[in-house]
Amino acid sequence: MAQLSCPKCENLTKRGGFRAWQIIVAICFFPVGLLALLADRSPTQCNKCGHTWQA
Numbered sequence: 001m002a003q004l005s006c007p008k009c010e011n012l013t014k015r016g017g018f019r020a021w022q023i024i025v026a027i028c029f030f031p032v033g034l035l036a037l038l039a040d041r042s043p044t045q046c047n048k049c050g051h052t053w054q055a
Contacts, residue, residue, distance in 0.1 A: 003015070004044060006046040006048065006049065006051055007051070007053060008046065008049055008051040009046060009048055009049040009051070011046055011047070011048040011049065013044065013045070013046045013047050013048075014044070015044050016041055016042035016043050016044040016045070016054075017041065017042055018037060018041055018042070019040075019042060021036070022036045022037055022040075023037075041054075
C-alpha cells in the first residue's frame with residue numbers, strides 16, 4: 001500500500017483502501033462492476049495523531 005504523510009503531524013501512514021463490498025461487486029460484475037470502485041474509498045487515518053482525511 002502507498003504511504004502518505006499526514007497533513008497535520010507529517011507522520012507516514014497507510015492510505016485508506018476500498019471496502020470489501022466494492023471489491024466483490026467489481027469482480028462479480030466486471031467490467032460494469034468497476035463503477036463500484038469509483039463510489040468511494042475509505043478515509044485515511046493517521047496512526048499517531050488520529051487525524052482523518054480523504055486521500
